[in-house]
Amino acid sequence: MHKPHIKLKHIGLLLALLLNFAGAWAQNKPGADTTKIFSLEDLRMMVFRYHPIIKQAALFNEAAKANVLQSLGYFDPALKASFGRKVFGETEYYNHWDSELKVPLWLAGADLKIGYDRNVGKYTDPETRTGLDGLTGVGLSIPIGQGFVIDSRRNTLRQAKIMVEYAEAERVKQVNSTWYGIVKDYWAWYYAYRQLVLSQEGVDLAQRRFKAVNAQTHLGDKASIDSVEAYITVQERIVQLDKNKVELQNARLVLSNHLWNEQGSPLELPDDAIPQLVGANVEKPGRFVLDTLVQQAANQHPELVKLRTKGSLLAVERSYRREMLKPKINISGTLLSARRNFNSYVPDYYDFNWSNYKVGLEFVFPLFLRSERGKLKEVKLKQQQLEYDIQQSGREIKNNVLSAYNELTAYEAQVKVQSQSVKNQETLLKGEMQKFELGESTLFLINSRETKLIDMRIKLESMVAGYQKSLAELYYKAGSRQEL
Structure with a gap:
């Protein structure tokens, strides 16, 4: 009669752990809490209104108009x-x-x-x-x-007017470059935050398990070594959690570099701000979007516009130099x-x-x-040198766009595989718990399964962040910005 009594206790413990695990996962799903979300669109609005580099880029046009x-x-x-x-x-x-x-x-x-x-x-x-x-x-x-x-x-006036177009291309280039760097910092912050959330979840689960096992140890239902093993797991995860806290603080500081107010004073990202949560169901832009970006890059990429503008300047200069032969x-x-x-x-x-x-x-x-x-x-x-430069730069830009798209495709496939792997690992963890209830497994195996699941979920978030960075890179390589 004693064994069934112990088994019921085990079942109650495992059900509680599963419910805690599922509850923690649900709390961290996208849309769980939107009251403190600092989205990428919020960041974009602040950057394009108040960022000094964006304001500085606008001066290129003003300087060119002053020359005119x-x-x-x-x-x-x-x-x-x-x-x-x-x-x-x-x-x-x-x-x-x-x-x-x-x-x-x-x-x-x-x-x-x-x-x-x-x-x-x-x-x-x-x-x-x-x-x-x-x-x-x-x-x-x-x-x-x-x-x-x-x-x-x-000659001077014509070249000055052409330089307005050159300045506009330089402005677009600087804005795109600045925004691309900011987007990468945002998704680095996203990954640091999600890593911390998952690490905190792992600590919470380990602490609950330790308390339950420790209580059973005092009742004589568990060996003392199980309590020690559970506590070691808590300690290991706390060490990783502290490391992730530092990484999140640093990522928050890096992102704060881009935050300014209307008066030109720097702002700090609040500690309670969280990034927008994106799911693992990623889908890369279609082939039509890629063809559009390639065509847009060939016609409007800032680097090519600058080179073509130089060609217009040289054409005016050539006309002037031919006139000087008279x-x-x-x-x-x-x-x-x-x-x-x-x-x-x-x-x-x-x-x-x-x-x-x-x-x-x-x-x-x-x-x-x-x-x-x-x-x-x-x-x-x-002019001949410039023509060669335009040919080479055009080819490199096109290949850079295609390369970014290929990388995005690879990320999409990896995210899908990793998502399935996470689901499989969850199944393994549940199965291991069932075996543990039957006395066919150990606490060590459960901890190992759970730790691996947390690591796999962290890796999945890393892939999601990498996918978002690659998506921004695709548009940046095409000489434009992703519409949010």
Whole structure:
């Protein structure tokens, strides 16, 4: 009659352990507690609003636009004036007043000039001498050789505008890189948290088992050695738990590096915050998504956009260097008038007409053009180098995307296998407990089965975290960001 009594006690103990184990597993399933969850979407919102590196990336565009504004300054109208007078021995040697409004024009590199000169005095140069009312002139200066198609100021402005696109690609690259690193830190925190939860569960189970076995030892139903063995298991799991606590603290600190508030002050991730819980039922993006990412990478990857932008810059520079091979032929013409304003009367022969003018011609042509030819050849070589670079980079980016997808596929398969292995190990543990009730097993085997199950569940969480990192890497390699 004594043996059945002991067996009922054993059954009660094992049922309690199974219920505790199942309850702890249910508490840690996704969706068990959502009150303190800090999701990846919450992190994304904070990062893209307040992270200094994200804000810094936005400055690339601002700097490029500032360069465009600076280049537009070459087309700003300029007003200049000069005055000089000399009087000696009651003689006015000269009295000079020269003023001009110069308006650079985009078309043909011409300059519109409106000027007023008044040069009087006994010793004024006859070439520049005017009447007491002075002379007003309206004219144009046009390069019909070098500078007609493109000149230095138009070259600078065109390149500055192209650099806006380059800056945007650089901004996207920095944002993607920063976000990818943050996502990896988030899933590292997730794994550290899940590892701690499972370790804590193992400690709780071991402590409950020790208390039950210890109580049975005092009643004489168990040998003392079983109590010692149960306590050793508790100690081993406590040591692992303390190690996992440190790992979680460090992971929390790493993730806190990315948390900032609106005032630019750093924030700390609260101790009671937990990551979003994801199940082991992972499913990689379909082939259509992969093809879309490959095509998107070929067209919009920041690195390729930057290289193509460099190609546009070199194309403008090549056009400019070819223009420099032409001779300089600058012509200028100005219509002259003695009027100071439109209300005064001026005789027709002193007013604006084709008989009152000033013209000029300038011609310069280096005989060998070695400097210009050398610069043009240098630009052509840079274009060839860039073309090779684009070919190689495009191929590498495509293969990187495919490689990331293959890694994601491997993780998907591993997670499924590991999930099934966990279920099988749970079955083994239950079977071992049943054998223990029949007296055909030992506490050591139960502890071993349970420890292995905890390790397998931790490994499963590691695979889930690795899968999420690989998913983020897939989009990063394609030059984009995963939509949450």
